[in-house]
Amino acid sequence: MPSETAKSQHHRLSAGSVGLVEPKRHTFPGPFKLACGRVLDEYTLVYETYGTLNADKSNGVLICHALSGHHHAAGYHSESDKRPGWWDHYIGPGKPIDTDKFYVVALNNLGGCHGSTGPASINPASGKPWGPDFPPLRARDWVHSQAQLADLLGIEQWAAVVGGSLGGMQAMRWSLEYPQRLRHCVVIASAMKLSAQNIAFNETARQAITSDPDFCDGRYLEANTLPRHGLAVARMIGHITYLSDDGLGKKFGRELRSGTFQQGVEELVEFQVQSYLRYQGDSFSGSFDPNTYILMTRALDYFDLAREYDDDPVKAFSHACCKFLLVSFTSDWRFAPERSREIADALMHANVPVTYAEVESPMGHDAFLLPNERYEKVFAAYMNNVAGEVRAEVSV
Amino acid sequence: MTRKDLDIIADWVAPKSRVLDLGCGDGELLVRLAQQKGVSAYGLEIDPEQIQKCVERGVSVVEQNLDKGLANFSDQSFDTVVMTQALQTLRFPHLVVEEMLRVGRECIITFPNFGQWRARWHLAFSGRMPVSDLLPYEWYDTPNIHFCTFKDFEVLCRDHHWRILHRQVVSESPVSAMLKDFLPNLFGETAIYHLTR
Numbered sequence: 001m002p003s004e005t006a007k008s009q010h011h012r013l014s015a016g017s018v019g020l021v022e023p024k025r026h027t028f029p030g031p032f033k034l035a036c037g038r039v040l041d042e043y044t045l046v047y048e049t050y051g052t053l054n055a056d057k058s059n060g061v062l063i064c065h066a067l068s069g070h071h072h073a074a075g076y077h078s079e080s081d082k083r084p085g086w087w088d089h090y091i092g093p094g095k096p097i098d099t100d101k102f103y104v105v106a107l108n109n110l111g112g113c114h115g116s117t118g119p120a121s122i123n124p125a126s127g128k129p130w131g132p133d134f135p136p137l138r139a140r141d142w143v144h145s146q147a148q149l150a151d152l153l154g155i156e157q158w159a160a161v162v163g164g165s166l167g168g169m170q171a172m173r174w175s176l177e178y179p180q181r182l183r184h185c186v187v188i189a190s191a192m193k194l195s196a197q198n199i200a201f202n203e204t205a206r207q208a209i210t211s212d213p214d215f216c217d218g219r220y221l222e223a224n225t226l227p228r229h230g231l232a233v234a235r236m237i238g239h240i241t242y243l244s245d246d247g248l249g250k251k252f253g254r255e256l257r258s259g260t261f262q263q264g265v266e267e268l269v270e271f272q273v274q275s276y277l278r279y280q281g282d283s284f285s286g287s288f289d290p291n292t293y294i295l296m297t298r299a300l301d302y303f304d305l306a307r308e309y310d311d312d313p314v315k316a317f318s319h320a321c322c323k324f325l326l327v328s329f330t331s332d333w334r335f336a337p338e339r340s341r342e343i344a345d346a347l348m349h350a351n352v353p354v355t356y357a358e359v360e361s362p363m364g365h366d367a368f369l370l371p372n373e374r375y376e377k378v379f380a381a382y383m384n385n386v387a388g389e390v391r392a393e394v395s396v
Numbered sequence: 397m398t399r400k401d402l403d404i405i406a407d408w409v410a411p412k413s414r415v416l417d418l419g420c421g422d423g424e425l426l427v428r429l430a431q432q433k434g435v436s437a438y439g440l441e442i443d444p445e446q447i448q449k450c451v452e453r454g455v456s457v458v459e460q461n462l463d464k465g466l467a468n469f470s471d472q473s474f475d476t477v478v479m480t481q482a483l484q485t486l487r488f489p490h491l492v493v494e495e496m497l498r499v500g501r502e503c504i505i506t507f508p509n510f511g512q513w514r515a516r517w518h519l520a521f522s523g524r525m526p527v528s529d530l531l532p533y534e535w536y537d538t539p540n541i542h543f544c545t546f547k548d549f550e551v552l553c554r555d556h557h558w559r560i561l562h563r564q565v566v567s568e569s570p571v572s573a574m575l576k577d578f579l580p581n582l583f584g585e586t587a588i589y590h591l592t593r
Binding site for chain 2: 323341344345348349351353354355356357358360374377378381382384385
């Protein structure tokens with residue numbers, strides 16, 4: 001039997017892992033003007049970096065996270081960590097985002113709850129947690145704060161800005177807000193705007209949180225409580241939409257965890273899928289701030305890439321100077337392949353280079369986080385060319 | 397696609413123009429057009445293995461099923477729409493050409509000539525559908541459902557009022573290559589047409 005230390009040594013040293021990583025933090029002096037009109041006097045971002053920044057600082061890759069993501073995208077925080085960062089499968093030595101070639105930057109977005117300034121932080125004006133008074137944010141606020149992080153790191157131009165889902169929206173916004181500051185934009189399982197159905201799911205999730213008696217109008221921290229149940233239900237709703245009917249069916253079918261269908265027995269049955277969903281909800285609600293969940297889902301709802309370009313995606317993308325890689329997954333009904341095709345169409349009409357792959361997967365929206373041979377191959381080949389470009393630039 | 401085919405197509409594509417390649421395969425033509433003509437080009441492809449090759453070569457390739465049409469492209473949004481060696485596999489070749497000429501100002505189409513002497517010889521003397529290097533499939537298991545000859549294609553163009561800007565026939569075998577200029581429909585293996593409305 002290997003000891004606990006020996007096992008963790010194994011994952012730390014195993015090929016393909018960035019190993020032990022340590023989060024960094026920086027407080028940016030304000031004023032930082034937000035899309036809603038309000039101003040933050042200062043804000044803190046927590047971030048991690050993997051790999052080495054090259055001499056001319058051209059090999060930076062920014063990872064934009066999705067709804068529940070954070071700065072810990074790859075590697076382990078301690079020897080005893082059971083699980084690596086949320087995108088460890090795709091970031092590391094020899095992986096699609098190869099840390100032998102790239103300097104990878106992953107952050108917790110403004111408004112998040114993993115160390116960056118957000119609703120759970122102390123509002124300097126009141127000395128109490130911001131709670132519901134934290135300003136609403138939009139994807140562009142994240143992009144602008146990420147640009148300040150790039151300035152801090154001395155990165156004038158990213159080799160690539162990469163994101164899945166809500167992260168893909170930020171990546172696309174980068175291409176319009178700072179066209180000169182990225183060479184490539186990688187948009188995975190994303191959309192130029194949410195559908196009514198998507199907004200409906202988000203609203204149901206928010207209602208689950210706000211109708212929890214412990215929500216206390218968002219001032220639960222001051223009340224020393226937490227709407228755990230509401231957040232768990234919100235997560236359960238979200239989770240269902242991230243999986244596919246087929247995927248859930250294959251994983252759980254109608255398997256029972258307990259009870260029996262036998263007649264004459266009154267005990268209720270519990271399906272495996274019930275217990276799975278509850279577990280997902282419970283574990284999430286212990287580690288995520290409900291106000292952040294509300295803030296993030298609202299930012300998702302608000303996002304509309306082409307709104308200020310006369311609702312014309314072609315006009316919007318005609319401002320982009322980078323090249324695009326788009327990936328979607330066949331069973332993803334939350335950010336369906338059709339949404340990615342719309343992005344590809346707009347880019348082609350705007351004369352912007354784009355590569356688009358529609359990857360077969362039964363895993364629904366979650367597929368963008370999971371192992372998939374074709375996804376890995378396409379992603380790796382594309383990023384390999386990005387690395388080649390950056391190298392060529394250096395040798396010139 | 398042979399080097400000759402590529403040379404001819406590259407000749408007809410204007411520098412710096414916008415090109416759409418339907419069924420771009422491994423992206424060979426697109427690489428060539430990008431290098432020689434500086435075009436901004438996209439390939440449409442459905443086969444994941446071919447798409448992978450395109451990505452490795454740095455070609456802009458978009459996964460799209462051509463059976464579902466080109467409705468996602470607006471009128472005259474490309475200078476040239478290219479389709480190589482796929483005409484004979486289409487359910488409605490004439491409708492696809494119409495679509496190509498809606499999306500592009502011009503189109504370039506290549507297809508194998510079913511009137512080539514070896515095909516004629518095969519059908520005439522063995523009484524069976526030709527199977528050769530160029531046409532390697534049995535009749536019951538082939539993607540090629542609409543073979544035509546140069547003459548057939550010319551009639552199609554005339555009937556649809558498509559203007560033929562250029563036509564070329566290509567033959568790999570030296571004898572056919574010599575004779576194709578005199579009797580293209582008999583000795584040409586591959587037809588390459590450049591059309592507009």
